[in-house]
Amino acid sequence: EVQLVQSGAEVKKPGESLKISCKGSGYSFTSYWIGWVRQMPGKGLEWMGIIYPGDSDTRYSPSFQGQVTISADKSISTAYLQWSSLKASDTAMYYCARIAAADTEHIDYWGQGTLVTVSS
Amino acid sequence: QSVLTQPPSVSGAPGQRVTISCTGSSSNIGAGYDVHWYQQLPGTAPKLLIYGNSNRPSGVPDRFSGSKSGTSASLAITGLQAEDEADYYCQSYDSSLSGSSVFGTGTKVTVL
Numbered sequence: 278e279v280q281l282v283q284s285g286a287e288v289k290k291p292g293e294s295l296k297i298s299c300k301g302s303g304y305s306f307t308s309y310w311i312g313w314v315r316q317m318p319g320k321g322l323e324w325m326g327i328i329y330p331g332d333s334d335t336r337y338s339p340s341f342q343g344q345v346t347i348s349a350d351k352s353i354s355t356a357y358l359q360w361s362s363l364k365a366s367d368t369a370m371y372y373c374a375r376i377a378a379a380d381t382e383h384i385d386y387w388g389q390g391t392l393v394t395v396s397s
Numbered sequence: 398q399s400v401l402t403q404p405p406s407v408s409g410a411p412g413q414r415v416t417i418s419c420t421g422s423s424s425n426i427g428a429g430y431d432v433h434w435y436q437q438l439p440g441t442a443p444k445l446l447i448y449g450n451s452n453r454p455s456g457v458p459d460r461f462s463g464s465k466s467g468t469s470a471s472l473a474i475t476g477l478q479a480e481d482e483a484d485y486y487c488q489s490y491d492s493s494l495s496g497s498s499v500f501g502t503g504t505k506v507t508v509l
Contacts, residue, residue, distance in 0.1 A: 314443075314500075321399070321503035322435075322443065322486050338497040372442055381449060382490055382498045383433040387442040 279303040281311075281373050281388035288394045289363050296359035297391045299373030306354035307331035310376035312384060313347060313358050317369040327376060328356060363395045400425060400491055401501035408507040409477045417504045419470045419487035425499065427468035430490040434463055434472045437484045446485070447472060474506070482508045 284298040299311065313325040326337035330349040337347070349356040356373055370390045377385035402420045409415040419432060426432055432450050435443040445454050447463035450470065460481075462473045470489075474481055487501035 312498075321484075322437075322500040324488075324498045324500055326497075336496065338499075377445075377448070381431045381433070383431070383445065383448040383488065384435070384443075385445055385448075385454065387444070390442055 279375065279386045281375060281386055283371075283373055283388040283391045286392040286394070288396070290397055291363055291365055291395055293363050293395075294359070294361050295363055295393065296357050297371060297393065299356045299358075299388050301354045301356070301375065304375075307351050310379060310382075311349065311356040312374045312376050312382075313345075313356075314372045314374060314384075315341075315369045316372065316390075325358070325371075327382070330354075330356065363393075365395050365397075367393060368395045369393060399502045400493070400499055401487055401489060403485075403487060403501040403504045405502070406505045406507065408509055409474075410509045411477055411479065413477050414473060414475045415477055415506060416474075417472045417485055417487075417506070419472070419489075419501045421468050421470075421489060421491075423468060424493040425468075425489045425491040426465065426470055428492055430492075432463065432465050432470035433488045434461075435486045435488065436481075437486065439483070443486065477508055479508050482506055 310327045312327040315323040325341045328335045328347045330351045346359045373388040374384040375386040434447040437443040450465040451463045485504045
């Protein structure tokens with residue numbers, strides 16, 4: 278069974294750093310792209326970027342380029358999303374997701390989400 | 398602001414048919430890129446409903462169907478049921494965004 282299990286909820290202060298994780302299981306982790314999606318409170322889905330764990334090829338949406346870093350450790354089948362200096366506007370639910378096919382980029386499996394709250 | 402526009406809300410009585418539009422442009426849907434649809438029930442992660450414009454994953458009822466024409470796509474729900482009340486999002490690839498996928502603005506479906 279394909280599963281993406283994300284790390285738990287985080288409460289941080291503005292300016293702090295953070296790295297959240299997404300562990301894949303039940304499939305070949307290095308053979309599928311992993312994407313990250315943001316959902317701010319009461320708002321829609323936003324595509325942040327994707328990574329191919331096989332070679333760490335990473336592509337960011339222009340809105341998130343330079344704002345976050347996406348990485349992966351294929352030895353432990355885990356992808357990461359990190360911030361070096363959080364802002365209150367980073368408060369959101371973050372989902373990791375498996376990209377079913379590289380040519381269409383549709384998502385067939387989603388993680389349960391990690392809620393990040395940034396507040397002073 | 399997303400480059401894929403959806404109506405904020407649609408509603409229908411149980412048993413009725415509703416459609417949700419997803420309007421794009423020549424750099425995304427109109428360029429021939431596939432459209433996919435997701436359902437997000439309250440408090441849960443999204444779920445894939447339609448991929449490749451009109452394909453249903455295993456387990457998705459055939460009440461859900463997708464189509465695409467020109468620079469737009471549509472999701473139709475026939476025989477509307479109470480459990481269909483959710484948010485729905487389209488997704489496609491956009492060549493004007495340095496090669497990035499994008500989600501639609503989202504549509505809330507209310508079952509009256």
